[in-house]
Amino acid sequence: xxxxxxxxxxxxxxxxxxxxxTRLWPLSRPDQPKQFLPxxxxxxxxxxxVARLRExxxxxxxxxxxxSRLIPMIRASSVGLPEENLLCEPSPxxxxxxxxxxxxxxxTRFPEFVMACLPSDHYxxxxxxxxxxxxxxxxxxxxGYLVTLGIEPTGPTTGYGYVEQxxxxxxxxxxxxxxxxxxxxxxxxxxxxxxxxxxxxxxxxGMFFWRSDxxxxxxxxxxxxxxxxxxxxxxxxxxxxxxxxxxxxxESMPVLSLDYGILEASNRVAVLPARDLGWTDIGSWDALVxxxxxxxxxxxxAPEGVRDVGSQSITVxxxxxxxxxxxxxxxxxxxxxETDDAILICQxxxxxxxxxxxxxx
Amino acid sequence: xxxxxxxxxxxxxxxxxxxxxTRLWPLSRPDQPKQFLPxxxxxxxxxxxVARLRExxxxxxxxxxxxSRLIPMIRASSVGLPEENLLCEPSPxxxxxxxxxxxxxxxTRFPEFVMACLPSDHYxxxxxxxxxxxxxxxxxxxxGYLVTLGIEPTGPTTGYGYVEQxxxxxxxxxxxxxxxxxxxxxxxxxxxxxxxxxxxxxxxxGMFFWRSDxxxxxxxxxxxxxxxxxxxxxxxxxxxxxxxxxxxxxESMPVLSLDYGILEASNRVAVLPARDLGWTDIGSWDALVxxxxxxxxxxxxAPEGVRDVGSQSITVxxxxxxxxxxxxxxxxxxxxxETDDAILICQxxxxxxxxxxxxxx
Numbered sequence: 001x002x003x004x005x006x007x008x009x010x011x012x013x014x015x016x017x018x019x020x021x022t023r024l025w026p027l028s029r030p031d032q033p034k035q036f037l038p039x040x041x042x043x044x045x046x047x048x049x050v051a052r053l054r055e056x057x058x059x060x061x062x063x064x065x066x067x068s069r070l071i072p073m074i075r076a077s078s079v080g081l082p083e084e085n086l087l088c089e090p091s092p093x094x095x096x097x098x099x100x101x102x103x104x105x106x107x108t109r110f111p112e113f114v115m116a117c118l119p120s121d122h123y124x125x126x127x128x129x130x131x132x133x134x135x136x137x138x139x140x141x142x143x144g145y146l147v148t149l150g151i152e153p154t155g156p157t158t159g160y161g162y163v164e165q166x167x168x169x170x171x172x173x174x175x176x177x178x179x180x181x182x183x184x185x186x187x188x189x190x191x192x193x194x195x196x197x198x199x200x201x202x203x204x205x206g207m208f209f210w211r212s213d214x215x216x217x218x219x220x221x222x223x224x225x226x227x228x229x230x231x232x233x234x235x236x237x238x239x240x241x242x243x244x245x246x247x248x249x250x251e252s253m254p255v256l257s258l259d260y261g262i263l264e265a266s267n268r269v270a271v272l273p274a275r276d277l278g279w280t281d282i283g284s285w286d287a288l289v290x291x292x293x294x295x296x297x298x299x300x301x302a303p304e305g306v307r308d309v310g311s312q313s314i315t316v317x318x319x320x321x322x323x324x325x326x327x328x329x330x331x332x333x334x335x336x337x338e339t340d341d342a343i344l345i346c347q348x349x350x351x352x353x354x355x356x357x358x359x360x361x
Numbered sequence: 362x363x364x365x366x367x368x369x370x371x372x373x374x375x376x377x378x379x380x381x382x383t384r385l386w387p388l389s390r391p392d393q394p395k396q397f398l399p400x401x402x403x404x405x406x407x408x409x410x411v412a413r414l415r416e417x418x419x420x421x422x423x424x425x426x427x428x429s430r431l432i433p434m435i436r437a438s439s440v441g442l443p444e445e446n447l448l449c450e451p452s453p454x455x456x457x458x459x460x461x462x463x464x465x466x467x468x469t470r471f472p473e474f475v476m477a478c479l480p481s482d483h484y485x486x487x488x489x490x491x492x493x494x495x496x497x498x499x500x501x502x503x504x505g506y507l508v509t510l511g512i513e514p515t516g517p518t519t520g521y522g523y524v525e526q527x528x529x530x531x532x533x534x535x536x537x538x539x540x541x542x543x544x545x546x547x548x549x550x551x552x553x554x555x556x557x558x559x560x561x562x563x564x565x566x567g568m569f570f571w572r573s574d575x576x577x578x579x580x581x582x583x584x585x586x587x588x589x590x591x592x593x594x595x596x597x598x599x600x601x602x603x604x605x606x607x608x609x610x611x612e613s614m615p616v617l618s619l620d621y622g623i624l625e626a627s628n629r630v631a632v633l634p635a636r637d638l639g640w641t642d643i644g645s646w647d648a649l650v651x652x653x654x655x656x657x658x659x660x661x662x663a664p665e666g667v668r669d670v671g672s673q674s675i676t677v678x679x680x681x682x683x684x685x686x687x688x689x690x691x692x693x694x695x696x697x698x699e700t701d702d703a704i705l706i707c708q709x710x711x712x713x714x715x716x717x718x719x720x721x722x
Contacts, residue, residue, distance in 0.1 A: 026686070307721045309714040325387070325703040327718040330711025331695070342686040345706055350691025353670040357688040360668045 009211065010061070010113040011138055013053050014102045015120040016206075017046055017066040017074060018089055022358035023284055023351075026342035027319060035121035036073045039288060042300050049120045050079040052127050056134065063087060063106070064120070065098050090247040096261040097253040100219060100226050103212060104233035114141045115215070117208040117258075123291065125278025133274050134209075136172045141209035143170070145270040146218070146263060148180065148209075150202025152275045156192035159283055159352075161185050161204040161259065163271050164195075170270070180269040183259060202271055204259065205279065218262050226261070229253045285335045285344075285351035289315045313348070370572065371422070371474040372499055374414050375463045376481040377567075378407055378427040378435060379450055383719035384645055384712075387703035388680060396482035397434045400649060403661050410481045411440040413488050417495065424448060424467070425481070426459050451608040457617040461580060461587050464573060465594035475502045476576070478569040478619075484652065486639025494635050495570075497533045502570035504531070506631040507579070507624060508538065509570075511563025513636045517553035520644055520713070522546050522565040522620065524632050525556075531631070541630040544620060563632055565620070566640065579623050587622070590614045646696045646705075646712035650676045674709070 020030045028034045035046040043051075053062050059080050065087040066074060074086055087105055089098055099117055106113060116134065124130050137147045150163055165178035183204065187195065195201040219227040232249050235241075254261075263269050282288050292299040292315060303318035303326075311331040318326065318338045326338065333348040346354060381391045389395045396407040404412075414423050420441050426448040427435060435447055448466055450459055460478055467474060477495065485491050498508045511524055526539035544565065548556065556562040580588040593610050596602075615622075624630050643649050653660040653676060664679035664687075672692040679687065679699045687699065694709035707715060 026688070307718050309717045310711060311708075324701075327387070327703060327705045327715075328707075329705065329714050329718060330708035331706060332708070334692070334706070336706065340685075342688065343704065344688045344690065345692060345695070345697065346689070347672075347691035347693070350671060353690045354688075356670045357668050357690060 009142060010110050011057065011116070012106060012110070012113050013057055013062045013116040013118060014087075014099070014106075015046070015049060015053075015062065015064045015118055016095065016098065017064050017120040018070060018092065018098065019119075019121060020092075022355050024282070024288070024337075025354050025358035026339045026344055027317065027337055031069060032073070033070070033121070034282065035119075036070070036077065038300075039282065040123060040298050044077060045123055045282070046074070046120045047077050047079055048123070049118065050077075050081065052124065052130055053116075053118075055127065055131050060085070063102060065089060065102050067092065090243075090250045093250065093253055093255045095258040096223065096226055096256040097229075097250065099215070099258055100230040100253065101233060101250070103216065104230050104237060106212065107234045108237050110212075113212050114138050115210060115212055117210075119206045119281070122205070122207075122279060122281045125295075126276060129276055129278075132173075133175070133272060133277070136175045136177075137207075137209040137272050139172050140170060140177050140270055140272060141211055141214075144211060144214050145169070145177070145268055146208065146210045146214065146266055147177070147270050147272055148263070149205045149207040149274040150271040151205045151277065151279050152273060153196055153201065153203055156189065156196045157203070158187055158189055158192050160281075162187060162192075162195055162201045163204050163269075165200045165202065165271050165273070175272065177270045177272045180263075180271050183264045202273055205274065207274075208258070208263075214268070215262075218266055222265060223254075223256070223261050226253050226256070285337065285346055285354060286348055287351075289335055289348065370503060371471050372418065372477070373422050373424060373467060373471070373474050374418055374477040374479060375424045375426060375448075375460070375467075376407070376410060376414075376479055377456065377459065378425050378481040379431060379453065379459065380480075380482060383716050385643070385649070385698075386715050386719035387700045387705055388678070388698055392430060393434070394431070394482070395643065397431070397438065399661075400643065401484060401659050405438060406484055406643070407435070407481045408438050408440055409484070410479065411438075411442065413485065413491055414477075414479075414495075416488065416492055421446070424463060426450060426463050428453065451604075451611045454611065454614055454616045456619040457584065457587055457622040458590075458611065458614040460576070460619055461591040461614065462594060462611070464577060465591050465598060467573065468595045469598050471573075474573050475499050476571060476573055478571075480567045480642070483566070483568075483640060483642045486656075487637060490637055490639075493534075494536070494633060494638070497536045497538075498568075498570040498633050500533050501531060501538050501631055501633060502572055502575075505572060505575050506530070506538070506629055507569065507571045507575065507627055508631050508633055509541065509624070510566045510568040510635040511632040512566045512638070512640050513634060514557055514562065514564055517550065517557045518564070519548055519550055519553050521642075523548060523553075523556055523562045524565050526561045526563065526632050526634070536633065538631045538633045541624075541632050544625045563634055566635065568635075569619070569624075575629070576623070579627055583626060584615075584617070584622050587614050587617070646698065646707055646715060647709055648712075650696055650709065 020033050024034050036044050063085045067089050140147045162184040163180050164182040166181040168176050169179050170177045229249050303316050306316050307327045309329050311328045314331050314334045316336045320338050320340045335346045337344040381394050397405050424446045428450050501508045523545040524541050525543040527542035529537050530540050531538045590610050664677050667677050668688045670690050672689045675692050675695045677697045681699050681701045696707045698705040
């Protein structure tokens with residue numbers, strides 16, 4: 001374990017914004033992923049993620065890693081980040097190469113720093129609580145831990161990975177952090193129930209914090225290929241080398257997630273339990289509809305042209321220029337999503353099957 | 362009771378085709394009522410009604426009474442009826458004035474006749490059986506009865522009027538006809554159950570047969586105003602008078618149904634029970650979907666652009682030029698009807714509420 005270097009190291013955030021996904025089809029498409037949809041009071045999860053961080057970080061210290069298809073959407077989001085903070089991956093290679101690339105870019109600007117690596121497609125209702133946790137995680141990261149925020153499970157969900165906590169490592173401002181004993185990929189229903197029953201498990205939020213030198217050391221020992229590529233990319237960027245070479249280095253790295261490639265085998269991963277965040281990754285229409293039903297103001301204005309007789313618990317989302325009438329009669333627990341080129345009618349509780357629809361021809 | 366005049370009187374059919382209605386909204390509209398929709402293997406109920414009668418009648422003996430908005434649709438149906446057989450009501454005044462007008466027109470061409478007065482928006486699966494019953498009803502009408510075909514109830518439906526049979530009046534080719542003791546308008550659920558439990562009740566099909574002189578006598582005694590108007594219209598038509606005057610006479614008649622204005626108080630109404638017709642008036646989406654589920658070949662080719670995961674017992678009807686994807690996930694017992702300007706999503710068993718949707722702004 002490295003000793004605490006300096007709690008005054010620069011603190012930078014890197015937002016992962018390259019994900020595609022079709023779980024909110026027909027609204028989400030490969031070219032219009034969830035993080036850019038105006039789902040929350042007309043704002044996107046990406047916009048809200050930046051806004052949360054802006055409470056503690058200037059725009060110059062917030063970076064985004066995405067791809068050439070999506071960078072125009074980031075610009076259109078008008079979140080005010082400098083153009084040079086928008087990092088473009090040459091092609092999708094999962095999170096380990098993406099983070100290595102981000103490290104290479106940031107290394108050219110800062111000798112050492114604490115980095116938050118955050119998804120941009122989660123919803124967090126309690127921003128103040130989030131900031132408190134981020135400050136705590138930053139301090140822990142400064143001490144040399146690879147910190148993951150652990151979401152308190154609300155049930156035996158099979159849709160998330162889990163982390164199992166071990167002994168208590170530290171306590172900061174009354175918040176305890178624990179060693180991570182074990183990462184568990186998306187479990188079966190039985191496994192999930194067993195974990196919830198035993199306790200001491202958290203959902204893996206994908207929100208990570210670490211010191212740049214600590215993560216680089218992990219790359220060196222666990223993923224020497226990526227580590228070498230990281231050094232080469234940093235050198236290339238320092239001398240403003242061409243994109244063709246960057247692409248070549250990029251493609252030399254394995255397609256690998258950071259969880260699987262680094263965190264699972266590291267012995268300095270700490271989980272910081274993150275209670276009361278009001279967190280959801282909105283991983284399905286059911287999740288979004290649950291959020292809207294709990295907080296109707298988030299849905300924004302009611303869709304137009306909808307007529308109903310006798311339905312109960314239906315949610316209609318219309319993102320279409322069409323002035324067609326949409327009429328519902330006697331339905332129960334149904335989600336209807338309409339775009340210009342598709343309409344989805346989904347029974348609540350079944351929205352995990354929407355991705356199958358998206359893949360059909 | 363008039364004696365039987367002559368079973369060789371001309372036999373003419375008058376089809377009622379002026380009805381509007383929105384029970385099959387969004388497919389049926391005031392300008393495109395149910396009888397002209399291509400619901401049955403791509404053919405309309407109106408086309409099928411004419412085709413059934415063509416088994417026993419030449420086109421010259423089949424008349425249609427409708428209105429100026431719908432007569433173009435009758436022409437477009439290409440059923441081959443002579444132009445002069447398309448009678449146009451000046452405005453909607455229900456069935457008693459419509460039949461009086463038809464009588465006036467036909468009187469200018471035939472001194473006396475037996476007339477079948479039939480809806481054009483019912484489906485009858487068993488055409489041969491229908492013809493047998495029509496021949497029998499024609500014979501009964503020739504004897505001076507006002508004959509109504511009584512549909513054998515399949516359950517205590519509240520959507521139809523009922524007729525109660527009295528003593529047996531006659532028997533023709535093994536088919537018995539009974540005096541009608543009582544007409545019962547659309548009943549409550551309790552009344553319907555009581556009628557079904559007692560037996561001897563039939564649904565009022567609206568398919569009527571009578572001799573022209575018998576009906577004219579009923580008009581004279583029960584509806585002298587309409588009777589006078591009938592005589593004036595006949596005179597006007599004989600001397601080829603102008604439409605302005607016809608309209609004036611037309612509007613002098615009360616808005617009245619034949620059932621209420623003539624049949625309920627007449628003592629010579631006979632019901633001919635019509636079993637095994639495969640009859641339905643397709644009075645709702647539920648009725649149409651039941652028919653399609655029993656006889657899938659009637660629905661015609663499957664709608665395009667539909668994707669489903671895990672739904673059960675859903676029916677999709679698409680009459681739209683749109684190439685939108687229509688996706689269903691996990692639905693049960695749902696009817697979906699899509700047109701260019703509307704989409705209906707209706708739980709099965711609730712389609713009686715569709716007319717409320719049609720009336721909403």
